[in-house]
Amino acid sequence: MRIVITGGCGFLGQRVALQLLAQRDVDGLVLFDNAPSTLPLPDDKRLKVVTGDIADREAVRRVISTGTDSVFHLAAVVSGQAEADTDLGYRVNLDGTRAVLDACRALGTCPRVVFASSLAVYGGALPPAVGDETPLTPQASYGTQKAIGELLVNDYSRKGFIDGRAVRLPTVVVRPGRPNRAASTFASSMIREPLAGREAVCPVSPDTVMALASPRRIVAGLLHAHDLPADAFGASRSLQLPGFSVAVGEMAAAVGRAGGEAAYARIYWEPDLQIQQIISGWPQGLQAPRAEALGFVADSGIDEVIQAFIEDDLEMQKQLV
Amino acid sequence: MRIVITGGCGFLGQRVALQLLAQRDVDGLVLFDNAPSTLPLPDDKRLKVVTGDIADREAVRRVISTGTDSVFHLAAVVSGQAEADTDLGYRVNLDGTRAVLDACRALGTCPRVVFASSLAVYGGALPPAVGDETPLTPQASYGTQKAIGELLVNDYSRKGFIDGRAVRLPTVVVRPGRPNRAASTFASSMIREPLAGREAVCPVSPDTVMALASPRRIVAGLLHAHDLPADAFGASRSLQLPGFSVAVGEMAAAVGRAGGEAAYARIYWEPDLQIQQIISGWPQGLQAPRAEALGFVADSGIDEVIQAFIEDDLEMQKQLV
Numbered sequence: 249m250r251i252v253i254t255g256g257c258g259f260l261g262q263r264v265a266l267q268l269l270a271q272r273d274v275d276g277l278v279l280f281d282n283a284p285s286t287l288p289l290p291d292d293k294r295l296k297v298v299t300g301d302i303a304d305r306e307a308v309r310r311v312i313s314t315g316t317d318s319v320f321h322l323a324a325v326v327s328g329q330a331e332a333d334t335d336l337g338y339r340v341n342l343d344g345t346r347a348v349l350d351a352c353r354a355l356g357t358c359p360r361v362v363f364a365s366s367l368a369v370y371g372g373a374l375p376p377a378v379g380d381e382t383p384l385t386p387q388a389s390y391g392t393q394k395a396i397g398e399l400l401v402n403d404y405s406r407k408g409f410i411d412g413r414a415v416r417l418p419t420v421v422v423r424p425g426r427p428n429r430a431a432s433t434f435a436s437s438m439i440r441e442p443l444a445g446r447e448a449v450c451p452v453s454p455d456t457v458m459a460l461a462s463p464r465r466i467v468a469g470l471l472h473a474h475d476l477p478a479d480a481f482g483a484s485r486s487l488q489l490p491g492f493s494v495a496v497g498e499m500a501a502a503v504g505r506a507g508g509e510a511a512y513a514r515i516y517w518e519p520d521l522q523i524q525q526i527i528s529g530w531p532q533g534l535q536a537p538r539a540e541a542l543g544f545v546a547d548s549g550i551d552e553v554i555q556a557f558i559e560d561d562l563e564m565q566k567q568l569v
Numbered sequence: 570m571r572i573v574i575t576g577g578c579g580f581l582g583q584r585v586a587l588q589l590l591a592q593r594d595v596d597g598l599v600l601f602d603n604a605p606s607t608l609p610l611p612d613d614k615r616l617k618v619v620t621g622d623i624a625d626r627e628a629v630r631r632v633i634s635t636g637t638d639s640v641f642h643l644a645a646v647v648s649g650q651a652e653a654d655t656d657l658g659y660r661v662n663l664d665g666t667r668a669v670l671d672a673c674r675a676l677g678t679c680p681r682v683v684f685a686s687s688l689a690v691y692g693g694a695l696p697p698a699v700g701d702e703t704p705l706t707p708q709a710s711y712g713t714q715k716a717i718g719e720l721l722v723n724d725y726s727r728k729g730f731i732d733g734r735a736v737r738l739p740t741v742v743v744r745p746g747r748p749n750r751a752a753s754t755f756a757s758s759m760i761r762e763p764l765a766g767r768e769a770v771c772p773v774s775p776d777t778v779m780a781l782a783s784p785r786r787i788v789a790g791l792l793h794a795h796d797l798p799a800d801a802f803g804a805s806r807s808l809q810l811p812g813f814s815v816a817v818g819e820m821a822a823a824v825g826r827a828g829g830e831a832a833y834a835r836i837y838w839e840p841d842l843q844i845q846q847i848i849s850g851w852p853q854g855l856q857a858p859r860a861e862a863l864g865f866v867a868d869s870g871i872d873e874v875i876q877a878f879i880e881d882d883l884e885m886q887k888q889l890v
Contacts, residue, residue: 334728372804383704385723385805392724396717402706403713407655483693484706 250276250315254302254348255323257281259425260364262289263467264320269294271471280311281323302344305351312351318360318474321348326430327368327390327526334389341393349400353409361401362474363414365486367459369395370531377533379488387529398486405478405485413473413481418461418491418534421499422557424565431526435460439499439554442514443507444565451520454497457532461491461546462553463560469544480542490536490546502550506558571597571636575623575669576644578602580746581685583610584788585641590615592792601632602644623665626672633672639681639795642669647751648689648711648847655710662714670721674730682722683795684735686807688780690716691852698854700809708850719807726799726806734794734802739782739812739855742820743878745886752847756781760820760875763835764828765886772841775818778853782812782867783874784881790865801863811857811867823871827879 251268253261256279268274269292279285279297289295300307302323312319323344324330330337345363352359368391369384384395401412423436434451435458441448461469469489481487504512536544547553572589574582577600589595590613600606600618610616621628623644633640644665645651651658666684673680689712690705705716722733744757755772756779762769782790790810802808825833857865868874 334730381704383702384720386720387727389724389728392720395720399705399707399713399716399720403710406708407710409655 249274249317251318251320252278252280252312252316253320253322254280254344255321257283257285257297258322259423260420260463260466260470261320261322262287263463264322264470265295266290267467267471278311280308303339303347305347308344308347309351309354312348312355312359314355316352316355316359318362319348319352320362320364320470320474321345322364323348324364324394325390326428327366327388328431328433329429330390330393331388331431331526332429337389337393341390342396345393345397345400349404349410353404358408358411360474361410361412362470363397363401363412364470365394365398365414365416366391367416367418367530367534369398369416371529374531377535378531379535380484380486380538382531388526402485411478412485413476414486415469415473416486416488417466417469418459418489419530420463420466421460421553422561423463424557424561426568431523432458432530434523435496435499438496438515439503439557440561440565442503442511443554443558443562444568445514447514447516449516449518450496450500451518451523452496452527453519453524454495454500454517456496456524456527457493458496458527459491459493459531459534460550460553461489462556464556465545465547472542472544476542487539487542488534488536489539489544491534492546492549493533494550499550502554505551506554570595570638572639572641573599573601573633573637574641574643575601575665576642578604578606578618579643580744581741581784581787581791582641582643583608584784585643585791586616587611588788588792599632601629624660624668626668629665629668630672630675633669633676633680635676637673637676637680639683640669640673641683641685641791641795642666643685643791644669645685646711647749648687648709649752649754650750651711651714652709652752652847653750658710658714662711663717666714666718666721670725670731674725679729679732681795682731682733683791684718684722684733685791686715686719686735686737687712688737688739688851688855690719690737692850695852698856699852700856701805701807701859709847723806732799733806734797735807736790736794737807737809738787738790739780739810740851741784741787742781742874743882744784745878745882747889752844753779753851755844756817756820759817759836760824760878761882761886763824763832764875764879764883765889766835768835768837770837770839771817771821772839772844773817773848774840774845775816775821775838777817777845777848778814779817779848780812780814780852780855781871781874782810783877785877786866786868793863793865797863808860808863809855809857810860810865812855813867813870814854815871820871823875826872827875
C-alpha cells in the first residue's frame with residue numbers, strides 16, 4: 249500500500265505514520281509538509297519526506313502520484329491563525345484541500361481519503377451535545393473551511409472520484425511540543441507545561457466545558473476511519489468522532505492530582521475575552537452513536553488522558569528548551 | 570446607488586435589473602454575464618452590459634469597481650450541467666463566487682451582496698418540510714457549490730468584508746424562454762410550451778411534489794433581501810424563502826384549467842429515471858417562518874402562478890421559434 253500524509257510532519261501526521269509503518273502493509277509512505285520534521289523520524293526505507301506548498305496544485309499532484317492508494321489529509325492552518333490571516337486560511341484550508349482532492353481524482357483509481365475535520369464546523373446557538381445531525385453553522389473562518397472540506401469530500405465521494413471519510417475530531421489534548429496558534433492551544437499547555445515544570449496561562453474561566461480526545465484516541469480514530477469499508481458510512485461521509493466533556497477547572501484539578509500542588513500552582517488564570525468567545529462558541533458535548541457503532545472509542549476521562557501524556561510524551565517534553 | 574448583477578443577462582437578472590431601474594435610486598447598473606442579452610434591454614443610460622468570465626478574478630474586479638454599493642450574484646451553472654461537467658460547475662459556481670466575494674472584499678466598503686442559493690442544498694433523508702434549521706446535505710455538485718457559497722457569504726459577512734444575504738430560492742416556475750440544463754427545467758416547460766401551442770415532455774411521475782415560486786415572487790424576494798437591514802438576518806445570513814408545494818399531476822391539471830383540454834393533451838409523460846432521482850431528492854415542502862416574519866411572501870398556488878405567466882410572458886413566448 250502506498251500512502252501520502254499531508255501535514256505529515258505535524259504531531260498527528262507523524263503518529264499516524266508510525267502506526268501505519270508498524271501495523272499496516274505499507275510499501276511507501278510520503279510525509280508532505282511545508283517544513284521538514286522537527287522530530288527525529290525512524291530510519292525506514294519506506295518513509296519519504298517531501299516539503300512543499302499544499303496549495304501548489306502541481307506539487308500536490310507530483311506527491312499524490314500514480315499508485316497512491318490512500319491519502320490522510322491533515323495539513324491545515326489552525327483556527328486562530330485562519331481567523332487572523334484570512335487569505336492564508338483560505339489558501340491552505342480551502343485551496344489546499346481542493347488541490348489534494350483534485351490530485352486524488354486525477355489518479356482515476358478512487359483512492360481512499362481521510363480528511364481531518366473539526367468541532368469548529370459547529371457554532372452559534374448549539375444544543376447541549378452536537379453530532380452527525382447538527383447543522384453546520386461555523387462562527388469562524390477555520391470552521392467554515394473545514395465545513396467546505398466536508399462538502400467537497402462528500403461530493404467527490406458521491407461522484408466516485410475518491411473514497412472519502414471526513415472525521416470531525418474533538419479538541420486534541422494533550423498535544424505535546426510547543427503552543428501553536430490554535431485558539432484551543434491552552435487546553436494542552438495548561439496540562440503539559442506544569443507537568444514539565446513550567447508555568448502556563450489559562451485564558452478561559454474554570455467553568456468552560458470542552459469536548460476532548462487524547463492523541464492516542466485521535467490517531468486510532470484516523471486509522472480506523474481509513475480501514476472501514478466505504479459502505480459503513482452510509483449516506484454521509486462526514487462522521488463525528490466520540491470525545492469526553494470536561495470543565496477547564498476540572499482539567500486543572502487533574503493536573504494537581506497527577507503532578508501535585510506545585511504543578512497546579514503553575515497554572516495562571518488570565519482571562520482573554522477573545523479566546524473565551526471562540527471556545528465558548530464550540531460545542532461542550534458530543535453525541536457520536538454512529539461512530540461508536542462503527543467501533544470508535546472515547547477516552548474514559550481527563551485522568552486517563554493525562555496519564556497517557558505522562559507515559560508517551562513527558563520525558564521528551566521536559567527536554568524541550 | 571451603483572449596482573452590479575452577475576448573470577445579469579439571464580432571465581432573473583434582467584427582471585431584477587428592470588425592477589431596480591424602475592423602483593430604486595440607481596445611478597449605475599452593470600449586467601455582467603458570459604454572453605450578451607438575447608432579450609432587448611431598455612434604452613437607459615444608467616444600464617451597461619459587460620461580458621466576461623465570472624471565474625476571471627481580474628475581470629470581476631474591474632466590474633465590481635470602486636463605488637459599487639450592491640452586488641446581486643446570480644451567475645451560475647445550473648444543476649444538470651454542474652452534475653455532468655464537474656470542472657465547469659466548480660469553476661463557475663465555486664471559483665466564480667469566490668471571485669465575486671473577494672472583489673467585494675477588496676472594495677473595503679462592506680458592499681451589500683445578495684447571493685442566490687437553492688433548494689439543492691438540502692438532500693438525503695429529508696423531513697416533510699425543510700427550512701432554516703435543516704442541515705445542508707446536498708446530493709449533487711450544484712447543491713454542494715451553493716452550500717459552499719452560503720458558508721462563504723456567512724464567513725465574509727461575519728468578518729465585515731461584505732454585508733451578505735444568501736437566499737434559498739424555491740424552483741422558479743414558470744421560467745420563460747427555452748429549456749435549460751437544470752434538472753427542473755421540465756416544470757416550466759410542461760406549463761409554458763402547451764400554453765404556447767407546443768408539446769412538452771414531463772419526465773417525472775404525476776405524484777412527484779415540488780416546492781415552487783413564481784418569477785414575480787422570486788424577483789420581489791431578491792429585492793426585499795437586498796433592502797432589509799443587516800440586523801434583520803440575526804445570527805445567519807442564510808434564509809429559506811417561502812414557496813408553495815404542488816404535485817406535478819396537479820400542475821398538469823392547472824395547465825388544462827388555463828389552456829383547455831388541447832393544452833393538457835400536449836403534455837407527454839415520458840419517465841426519465843435520472844431526472845426523477847434528482848427531483849425526488851429535493852424537498853417537497855418548505856417552512857419559512859423567519860422569512861415570512863421578515864415580509865417575504867409565497868404565491869397562493871399553481872393557478873395564480875400560471876395566470877401571472879400568461880399576463881407577463883405568454884405573448885413573447887408564442888413568438889419564439
